[in-house]
Amino acid sequence: MIAPQPVNLTVNGARVRRFVEPRLSLADFLRQDLGLTAVHLGCEVGACGACIVNLDGQPVHACLMLAVQTDGMRVDTLEGLSDSEAVAALQKAFHARNALQCGFCTPGILVVALGFLKGCRPGETAPSREAIRDALSGNYCRCTGYEAIVDAIERVAKAACATQEAA
Amino acid sequence: MKARAFDYRRVTSVTEALAAYAGCRGEARYLAGGQSLLPALNLRLDGPDLLIDIGRIDTLRGISVEGDALRIGALTRHAETLSSPLIVAHAPILTEAAAFMAHPAIRNLGTMGGSLALADPASELPACMRALGAVIEIAGPAGTRNVAADDYFRDLFETVLAPGELLSAVRVPLARPDIRMRFDEIARRRGDYAMVGLAAHLAFSGDVVETARLAFCSVGPTPMRAPAAESALAGRSLGPESIAAAKAALAADLAPDDDDALSAAARMHLARVLLGRVLSALGDGPQRAEAA
Known part of the structure; x- marks a missing residue:
């Protein structure tokens, strides 16, 4: 024992x-x-x-x-x-873009996306779709084909990188 | 699946780790980042009695310049290898290779020492160590010994590490202005195991290649040096002719087996394509479109 x-x-x-x-x-x-x-x-x-x-x-x-x-x-x-609303913008974008179907992979993807978006600050260049896909390379989704997931993350990334004026 | 039951002991020094191994009456394994060991336990491919967690041994951490070498501690995470300014400056091939290694979350835990101790022939770092002419530092009951990377890898997942020995660091010769190095690989998807990978390290005298060290991964039981291709480059300038000669010579160096993923002929073809691609990139001239 x-x-x-x-x-x-x-x-x-x-x-x-x-x-x-x-x-x-x-x-x-x-x-x-x-x-x-x-x-x-x-x-x-x-x-x-x-x-x-x-x-x-x-x-x-x-x-x-x-x-x-x-x-x-x-x-x-x-x-x-x-609860801390750290992922609120991502959750909203995933909802708006229907970036999930069964939802099994979604928590892992949100955690990874949150870490990835740390690099996005006002004035920075928004990451490419390829960079987003690379960041998600360790997350499988069997439903969506990833397009909507990448769309949702890209939307949040662009908003985070936008300058005050543009926003 | 779930791992078979095992005991666990966290140690804080190499001495304590070695003693814990020696004192284990059953099978013991050192646990570092765990990114290969824990899958093996979960799949019940391995079922040790004791895990000795070396993950908090401070002396196994750190990246520093010592004399003419860069010393990289065994517990260096792949994410650190990818971002370390010292590694970019002195062994940039490791930065390039780390970008191909698994996925970001795996790179946050997986370690340099773990990868080299496992010696997966499809792994990037073992090939880099042979190309760089690194020295592997091994702690054991009788003290520390140093083994050249060319002598360290023995066979499939087999190294010169004796049971209970602990890989503590690697020492990599510092980059010099006359050296060009590059890592590249061909994989089906980002983060997948390479179908073939190549670490190339060329020392130049003017425009002429003085010595070449080429080490392939995923084409044999260990990271494979390519002595015939290396000889085809030595003493010549790097250009279309010498690159073609090296590609032709590769047939004498590599003899991959057929496997479920790829035929031997396809793997050999990809090795030649990759060799051409890497050498062209290392050449001075404009980069040519790859003619497979």
């Missing part, structure tokens, strides 16, 4: 302290122990991107991280990013 180990971390701004089995992935920990079901599990090998969350501010696959590894770290799931 392998003993559970303590883990202390910050999830969506709240301190969390649990004992976890070492083999428990961060994704299963977030879903099952904390009920954060925006973290979707598709492939569990880092290919589909549905489980991507921010770890200390950087997008990572929650299926390729052990819960026990995250001791002392900060995790933000789509729930937290949604």
